[in-house]
Amino acid sequence: MHPYRTHKCDELRLSDEGSQARLSGWVHSKRDHGNLMFIDLRDETGLTQCVIDVSSALFKTVEDVRVESVLTVTGRVVKRSDETINPGLPTGEVELTMDEVVVESAADVLPMQVAGQEDYGEDMRLRHRFLDLRRDQMQKNIRLRNGVISSIRRRMIEAGFMEFQTPILTASSPEGARDYLVPSRMHPGQFYALPQAPQQFKQLLMVSGFDKYFQIAPCFRDEDARADRSPGEFYQLDFEMAFATQDDVFNAIEPVLAGVFEEFSNGKTVTEVPFPRIPYAESMRKYGCDKPDLRNPIEMVDATGTFRDSGFKIFAKMIDDDDNVRVYAIPGPGGGSRAFCDRMNSWAQGEGQPGLGYIFFRDGEGAGPLAKNIGEERTHALRDELGLSDGDAVFFVCGKPKAFASFAASARTKIGTDLELVSDGEFKFCWIVDYPLFEMNEDTGEIEFSHNPFSMPQGGLEALDNEDPLEILAWQYDIVCNGIELSSGAIRNHRPDIMIKAFGIAGYGADVVEEKFGGLLNAFRYGAPPHGGSAPGIDRIVMMLADEPNIREVIAFPMNQQAQDLLMGAPATVDLDRLNELHLKLNLPKVRQEARSEATGTDKE
Numbered sequence: 001m002h003p004y005r006t007h008k009c010d011e012l013r014l015s016d017e018g019s020q021a022r023l024s025g026w027v028h029s030k031r032d033h034g035n036l037m038f039i040d041l042r043d044e045t046g047l048t049q050c051v052i053d054v055s056s057a058l059f060k061t062v063e064d065v066r067v068e069s070v071l072t073v074t075g076r077v078v079k080r081s082d083e084t085i086n087p088g089l090p091t092g093e094v095e096l097t098m099d100e101v102v103v104e105s106a107a108d109v110l111p112m113q114v115a116g117q118e119d120y121g122e123d124m125r126l127r128h129r130f131l132d133l134r135r136d137q138m139q140k141n142i143r144l145r146n147g148v149i150s151s152i153r154r155r156m157i158e159a160g161f162m163e164f165q166t167p168i169l170t171a172s173s174p175e176g177a178r179d180y181l182v183p184s185r186m187h188p189g190q191f192y193a194l195p196q197a198p199q200q201f202k203q204l205l206m207v208s209g210f211d212k213y214f215q216i217a218p219c220f221r222d223e224d225a226r227a228d229r230s231p232g233e234f235y236q237l238d239f240e241m242a243f244a245t246q247d248d249v250f251n252a253i254e255p256v257l258a259g260v261f262e263e264f265s266n267g268k269t270v271t272e273v274p275f276p277r278i279p280y281a282e283s284m285r286k287y288g289c290d291k292p293d294l295r296n297p298i299e300m301v302d303a304t305g306t307f308r309d310s311g312f313k314i315f316a317k318m319i320d321d322d323d324n325v326r327v328y329a330i331p332g333p334g335g336g337s338r339a340f341c342d343r344m345n346s347w348a349q350g351e352g353q354p355g356l357g358y359i360f361f362r363d364g365e366g367a368g369p370l371a372k373n374i375g376e377e378r379t380h381a382l383r384d385e386l387g388l389s390d391g392d393a394v395f396f397v398c399g400k401p402k403a404f405a406s407f408a409a410s411a412r413t414k415i416g417t418d419l420e421l422v423s424d425g426e427f428k429f430c431w432i433v434d435y436p437l438f439e440m441n442e443d444t445g446e447i448e449f450s451h452n453p454f455s456m457p458q459g460g461l462e463a464l465d466n467e468d469p470l471e472i473l474a475w476q477y478d479i480v481c482n483g484i485e486l487s488s489g490a491i492r493n494h495r496p497d498i499m500i501k502a503f504g505i506a507g508y509g510a511d512v513v514e515e516k517f518g519g520l521l522n523a524f525r526y527g528a529p530p531h532g533g534s535a536p537g538i539d540r541i542v543m544m545l546a547d548e549p550n551i552r553e554v555i556a557f558p559m560n561q562q563a564q565d566l567l568m569g570a571p572a573t574v575d576l577d578r579l580n581e582l583h584l585k586l587n588l589p590k591v592r593q594e595a596r597s598e599a600t601g602t603d604k605e
Contacts, residue, residue, distance in 0.1 A: 001022055001072075002022065002073075002520075003071070004022070004072055005022050005023050005192075006020075006021050006022045006023075007021050007022075007023060008023075008043055008045040008046075009023055009025050009041055009042055009043040009045055009046050009047055009048045009091070009256070009418055009510065010043075010045035010046030010047070010048075010090050010091060010133045011045070011091075012048055012077055012096065012517075013090075013091070013093070013094065014079060014093045014094055014363035016077040016094065017077050017078065017094060018076065018077065018078075018081050019076070019077050019370050020074070020075070020076060020077075020095055021074070021075065021076075021077050022072065022073065022074040023041055023043075023048055023050070023072070023073050023096060024041075024043065024070070024071065024072045024073075024104065025041040025042050025043035025048075025070070025071065026041070026042050026043070026067075026068050026069070026070055026071075026114075026134065027039055027040075027041065027042075027060075027065060027066070027067045027068060027070075027071060027107075028040040028041065028042035028047055028067065028114070029067060029115050029117050030065075030067060032063070032313050034054070035050055035053065035054045036052070036053060036054070037051070037052050037059065037062050037063060037093075038041060038051050039051075039052075039062065039071075039073075039098070039416075041071065041073060041096075042399075044139060044475065046089070046091065047089055047091065048091045048094075048095070048096055049080075049086070049089075049091070049092075049095040050073050050095060050096045050097075050098050050576060051095050051096070051097060051098065052097070052098035052101075052152040053086030058098060058100075058101045059476055062098060062099055062101060065106065065409055066106065066107045066108070066109070066110075067105060067107065067110070067113075067115065068107040068110055068114055068131070068134070069103060069105060069106050069107040069112070069378065070103075070104040070105040070107075071101060071102065071103060071104060072100075072104055073096060073100070073101055073102075074094045074099055074100035074101075074103040075097035075098050075099040075100065076096070076097045076099065077094050077095075077096055077226065078094065078095055078096075079093065079094055079098060080092070080093055080094060080095055084421070092371040110131065111124065111127075111128050111131070112124055112125070112128055112131055112132070113369040114131055114134045114135055115155060117183050120132075120545065120605070121418050122552070122560060122561075123560065123566060126552075126558070126559075126560055126565075126566045126567060127566040127567060128567075129556075129557055129567045130567070132168070133180070133556065136552075138553070139552045140546075141542070141546045141548065141553055142554075142556055143546060144166055144264060144542060144546055145538075145542045145554055146541050147179070147263075147264060148260060148264060148538070148545065149216055149538065151259070151260050151263055151264070152216070152237055152256060152260055152538075153216065154259065155259055156214045156237070156239065156256060157253070158255065159212075159252060159255070160211075160212050161212040161213065161214040161239060162210060162211075162212060162213060162214070163214055163215060164202075164205060164210075164213050164214075164215050166201035166202065166215065166217070167195070167201065168194060168195065168218070169192040169194070170192060170193055170194075170195050170201075171180060171192070171193060171519075172191070172193040173193065173195075173196065173199070173200065173516075177196055177221040177222065177223045178221065178222035178223065179193040179194065179196065179220075179221075179222065180194040180220045180221075180222050180232075180399070181193055181194075181195065181470065182194065183207055183582045183583075183584055184234055184582075185581060186379075188582075188583035189583060194220035195217075195218075195219060195220060195234070196219055196220060196221050197217070197218050197219050197238065197535060197544070198215060198238055199221075199454075200517075200519065201282075202215075202238060202239075202240040202522060202533065203240065203492055203494075203523075203531065204519075204523055205240065206240055206241075206242045206525065206529055206531040207523045207526070207527070207528045207529070209316070210242070211241070211242050211243075212239070212240075212242070212252075213238075213239060213240045213241075214237065214238065214239040214240075214268060214361050215237075215238045215239075215536070216236075216237060216238075216538060217235065217236055217237075217238040218233055218234075218235055219233065219234055219236055220232065220233050221233075221234075222563075224561075224563075225559070225561040225562075225563065227347065228484060228543065228551055229551060230539060230551050230552060230555055230558050230559065231559050231561070231563040232559045232563050233561075234537065234539050235537070235538040235539060236487070236535040236536060236537050236540075237256075237487075237536045237537075237538060237541075238283070238533070238535040239252075239253065239533045240531055240532070241531060241532060241533055242529040242531045243529050243530055243531070244277050244491070244530065244531060244532050244533075245491065245530075245532075246433070246475055246477065246532065248491065248492055248532060249477075249491070249532050249534060250274065250275070250277075250431060250477075251274075253274060253479075253534060254273040254274060254275055256271055256427075257429065257479070257481075257486075257536065257541075258271065258272070258275075259427070261427050261481075261541075261545065262544045263446050263502070265427060265545065266545075268425050268426050268427055269425065269427070270426070270427045270429075271427065271428050271429040275429040275430055275431055275479070276294075276429075276430045276431070277430070277431045278292070278430050278431065278432055278433070279432075279433055279434040279580075280432055280433065280434050280435045280436065281314070281397060281434070283432050284401065284405055285300065285302065285328075285401075286299045286300055286406075287299070287300065287409060287412060288328075288404075288406065288408035288409030288410075288411075289405065289406070289407045289409040289411060289480070290433075290435075290478060290480075290485075291480050291483055291484065291485045292426055292430065292432075292433045292480065292483065293413065293416075293430040293431055293482050294482075295422045295423045295424075295426060295428050295482055295483075296412065296413065296416035296417075296422045296483075297333075297416070297419060297421055298330060298331055298332075298412050298415060298416050298421065299331075299397050300328045300329065300330050300408060300412060301328070301385065301386060302326055302327070302328060303327045303328065303329035303330075303382060303396065304319060304325075304326045305372065306327070306329075306381070306382050307319060307327045307374065307396075307398070307409065308320075308377050310373065310374040310375070310378060311372075311373040311374055311375060312370055312373040312374050313373075314398075315327055315357075315396075315398045317440060318398055318556070319398075319400070322400070324400050325398065325399060325400060325402050326398070326399075326400070327397070327398045328396070328397050328398075328401070328404075328408055329382065329386060329394050329395070329396055330394065330395045330396070330397070330408065330411055330412050330415060331387075331388060331392065331393075331394050332344075332358075332360075332392060332393040332394060332395060332415045332419060333388065333392050333418045333419065333421065333470050334362040334391060334392060334421070335360070335392065335393040335415060335418075335419050335524040336361050336362060336390065336391040336392045337360065337393075338360065338367070338368070340360075340418075340419075341358040341360055341368065341391065341393055341395075343358050343416075344358065344395060344411070344414070344415065345358065347414060348407075348411065349350075351407060351410065353407060356395050356396070356397070357370050357392050357395065357396040357397075357398075357409065358391035358393055358394065358395045358396065359371045359379060359382075359393065360392070360394075361383060361388055361389060361390050361391065361392050361393070362390050362391070363390065363580050364390065365379075366379035366380070366383065369473075370396070376571045382394065387488070395415065397411065408491075413483075417448070427482060427544070428481065428482055429479065429480070429481045430479075430480050431477050431478070431479055431480075432473075432477060432478045432480060433454075433476075433477045434458075434473045435450065435451045435473065435474050435476040435477070435478075436450045436451075436470065436471075436472070436473060436474070437449065437450065437451075437455065437457050437469070437472045437473060437474040437476075437502070438469040438470055438472060438505065438506065439470065440470060442568050446507060447470070447505060447506060447507070448506050448507070449468050449506050451474070451476055451488070452474070452476055452488060452490050453502070453503065453506065453507055454490065454492055454493050454499075455474035455475055455476040455490035455491065455492070455493060456474065456475045456490070456491045456492060456494070456498070456530075456532075457472050457473070457474055457475075457491045457493070457498070457502060458473045458474060458475055459472065460495075460498060461495075461497060461501060464498065464501045464502060464505065465501070469505050470510045473566070474487070474490065474560070475489070475490060475491035475532070476491075477489050477490065477534070479534065481544065482541060482544065484544065486536040486537055486540055486541065487534045487536040487537060488534070488535075489532065489533055489534025489535065490530035490532055490534075491530065491531070492530075492531050492533075493550075494524055494528040494530055494531060495524065495528070496521050496524050496525055499513065499517075499521065499524075500513055514599045539551050539554060539555060542554040543564045
């Protein structure tokens with residue numbers, strides 16, 4: 001017999017009755033019934049009930065052992081009595097007698113319980129993550145993550161992609177976030193950077209003659225935590241394709257994403273391929289953002305004409321004073337009561353807005369101050385345009401769209417959520433396409449890149465030479481699911497002349513481009529294929545499939561919101577000998593300097 005187990009803790013069945021078995025695992029729970037002691041023994045597969053009689057010489061050992069101790073139990077498989085069968089467990093018809101018990105590892109008093117549903121603070125959970133990971137939900141989440149990554153890898157290989165590993169120690173690159181820097185011992189005063197993404201390496205692989213690259217890539221960014229973003233490090237499905245159009249990229253990744261979501265969706269419906277494609281300008285107009293949650297059916301409509309020269313003087317004057325002012329109408333099907341409209345108005349004021357204008361419909365008419373001000377004819381025309389009827393409402397925002405878009409998007413989300421219009425039982429994908437390559441900085445009046453400076457402009461060099469920069473679109477795209485951006489991507493700018501011209505329009509001289517991106521530019525000068533790709537976030541995908549609101553729930557060992565690893569004690573101070581070896585001297589804020597001196601027993605650095 002194996003020294004630790006003949007079966008795992010979810011394997012014993014009624015067909016094993018009468019046989020000898022050996023299990024090893026953690027004591028999940030104990031129940032003392034006087035003459036009998038019951039223990040639920042747990043491993044990663046499940047639970048088996050074990051039983052010992054008070055007459056056994058081992059009873060005292062079992063009685064004294066704490067929960068989460070590790071035991072090896074050997075005994076006979078017996079059928080439970082009918083009244084004690086547990087239909088909720090696969091092993092619920094049998095139990096194992098404890099004829100032999102070995103305490104492999106005794107547990108101390110626990111700082112947090114593994115069994116049960118008690119909620120603990122994040123600091124407690126992360127400080128004792130090895131215990132937290134034993135809990136049922138965390139076990140499910142990590143197994144789900146493993147399954148998702150395995151499925152993605154299999155699907156990418158079947159689609160003809162080759163898996164690569166790119167460097168972790170590399171050069172600093174201005175990609176929109178702070179780098180993590182690593183000092184070089186052999187090259188004093190110089191630093192490596194941990195990659196924010198393998199962007200330049202995957203493009204270099206395309207230049208090197210490989211056709212389809214992918215990697216489950218670790219990425220590192222020194223940025224603040226959010227619910228959907230872990231500080232420090234994260235993983236993404238990084239892929240790139242040579243001789244590829246935007247359609248080719250979409251056709252390659254859509255079956256992978258749709259297939260993975262269908263495989264692990266737990267019954268939720270998934271958008272069929274091909275996914276809808278929404279131009280950026282249309283998305284901003286209809287949804288107020290470039291990450292629309294399409295489970296919410298509400299679409300905003302430009303109602304500027306309704307209020308132009310109308311009796312609602314506030315909007316009418318704003319429209320008359322500035323040609324860039326627009327009025328957007330946000331329909332609220334089913335929200336046609338003064339109580340709901342007043343709640344939305346109060347919510348808007350809580351968001352720092354002066355209020356939220358509205359009209360609601362009853363008895364075939366529009367009600368509320370705005371309806372009276374613009375008159376019956378305009379109110380009816382607006383109702384018909386929006387397809388509204390009695391019991392519905394419509395809300396209004398006014399101003400320059402760039403300024404009010406974020407608030408309008410939040411209002412659309414709140415209206416859809418509060419009126420229960422948002423479907424919970426589906427994953428709705430879309431592509432946001434046709435991003436503008438440039439935008440105007442309203443503070444400086446200068447033209448700058450709007451999204452990704454390495455995207456190929458639509459129209460190429462001719463567009464850069466002859467068109468208004470603010471009208472040029474890029475071969476650039478985001479993939480969005482249920483209002484969450486999974487990835488940005490682009491068809492890359494693979495020509496040095498186009499790249500230098502584009503950066504020049506944004507105010508960067510050719511010398512700056514050469515200095516910052518010389519390695520990539522130099523490679524392009526020796527023959528680069530057109531190429532493009534994307535990099536959907538693994539952590540976000542698993543978070544959505546697990547239906548978890550916080551990304552740290554699907555990462556085995558995440559940092560907290562302050563970018564600290566409470567389990568391993570990172571970041572931490574290092575001794576002066578190590579700093580000297582790296583030719584580093586600290587320049588700490590005064591409070592941190594005093595704390596370090598106290599911790600290390602030194603008065604100065």
